[in-house]
Amino acid sequence: MKNAFKLGVSALALTLASGAAQAEGKLSVYHWFEYIPQEVLDKFAAEHGVEVTMDTYDSNEAMLASLKAGKLGSYDVAVPGDYMVEIMAGEGMLDTFEHTELSNFGNIQPQWADVSFDPGRKSSIPYQWGSTGFSVNRDAYSGDINTTSIIFDPPAELKGKINVLDSQGEVLALASMHLGIPQCTTDREQLKALNALLQGVKGDWASFGSDIAKDVLVSGDASAGMIYNGFSAKARSEGANIEYAFPKEGFVVWMDNVVLLKDAPNRDNAIKFMNFLLEPENIAAITNYAQYTAGIEGVDQFLTDEVKTAPELNPPSDQPGQFVMACDQAVQEVYDTIWTNLKK
Structure with a gap:
């Protein structure tokens, strides 16, 4: 990853x-x-x-x-x-x-x-x-970034300026952590909440892209974005004034x-x-x-x-990380539907 x-x-x-x-x-x-x-x-x-x-x-x-x-x-x-x-x-x-x-x-x-x-x-x-989380341009936002709200309930300074990875497993896992629900949940209400969260926030996102995740932060086209920790370190070394977050709700380890x-x-x-x-x-x-x-x-x-x-490679010992889970077929079909609707 x-x-x-x-x-x-x-x-x-x-x-x-x-x-x-x-x-x-x-x-x-x-x-x-x-x-x-x-x-x-x-x-x-x-x-x-x-x-x-x-x-x-x-x-x-x-x-x-x-x-x-x-x-x-x-x-x-x-x-x-x-x-x-x-x-x-x-x-x-x-x-x-x-x-x-x-x-x-x-x-x-x-x-x-x-x-x-x-x-x-x-x-x-x-x-x-490594890990999958997100980075924030510190010229654009100076507040606390160690929360998944940066992506799923973004502050005004970042709305419309966020890139999200084109990666179903990682996006849904991080969204589940934000809601505090289990990955691969079979609870219908929790799955509805997951879908509602993503449908409600996608208007605050500027783009989906994994291969552009570093470049948009370096160019300033995005002020925040989901990113792999090594990619974030590269962006920082290329001059982007960004900080990689380790959100308290959790992040993806892979x-x-x-x-x-x-x-x-x-x-x-x-x-x-x-x-x-x-x-x-x-x-x-x-x-x-x-x-x-x-x-x-x-x-x-x-x-x-x-x-x-590199700070991106050295997470705080008290910050939780989770692997993306492989869901059973029934849940995966729901996940696929959520993702398809999100990308429309």
């Missing part, structure tokens, strides 16, 4: 200028936008003699829809968020591997080695983890994971790539670029001071 590319439009050929003709096979990656530096892919290609291609997406739901629409079998690995790993596994979209196939499997931090969304880590490895896809056309190279990303120096290069947090031991020595000290 991030210069952004539209789903279905981007197909970046990430190959080395020399030696491509001698490449020992290929690797096809389905990946979030602006989330991995070119040099990491080039390094893997050089070390293994593999031609790497990558397409990008801007939300977990967009990735899932694309794979369901016929792209499964075209890619070797993807990088879904935690709850999406569980959904994909449930729909038979993931392959499994043995831990012995990954010589670096032991580098995974203990808290991420056995997770609820992939028990025993049979189909995935940790990639990066872990993105590299998964082995069913019918991967280049399974052996997919396993090599996953093992490559379990090397501390390699995953640290991604952390330094994306400014999130890796789930691998031995990374700290390779991190920049900027990343180590």
Whole structure:
């Protein structure tokens, strides 16, 4: 869970200028936008003699829809968020591997080695983890920002100047936290309240966009916006006078994971790539670029001071965070309806 590319439009050929003709096979990656530096892919290609291609997406739901629409079998690995790993596994979209196939499997931090969304880590490895909240331009608003009211009951200074992520799971989760109701609730009145909240506030929002979330804050086109914490750190480093909030009602915590896809056309190279990303120096290069947090031991020595000290990466210990839940089918259908109505 991030210069952004539209789903279905981007197909970046990430190959080395020399030696491509001698490449020992290929690797096809389905990946979030602006989330991995070119040099990491080039390094893997050089070390293994593999031609790497990558397409990008801007939300977990967009990735899932694309794979369901016929792209499964075209890619070797993807990088879904935690709850999406569980959904994909449930729909038979993931392959499994043995831990012995990954010589670096032991580098995974203990808290991420056995997770609820992939028990025993049979189909995935940790990639990066972080949070989804929102940031506010301090030139536009000087009040308390550590409340979800900034997004769902915004002050006058911010109305009409808010960008919201085009991410169903995260928006509905954050809205549920604002209302103090459980995620995936089956209570009809709570679901009605959730729908009413979103329908009532969308007039105060200026735009929906995940791939523009950083740029609109940097340009000043938005004075506040939902954003991934690393994206917010990048916006701040580009000169935006913004502050990332840790709202008292809660915020979304996520872990993105590299998964082995069913019918991967280049399974052996997919396993090599996953093992490559379990090397501390390699995953640290991604952390330094994306400014999130890796789930691998031995990374700290390779991190920049900027990343180590970024306030966006160091939430207060007393502020709660929640993973997005994978809802059962009945609730998910209601969520889908709420989201469709919200986007009209």
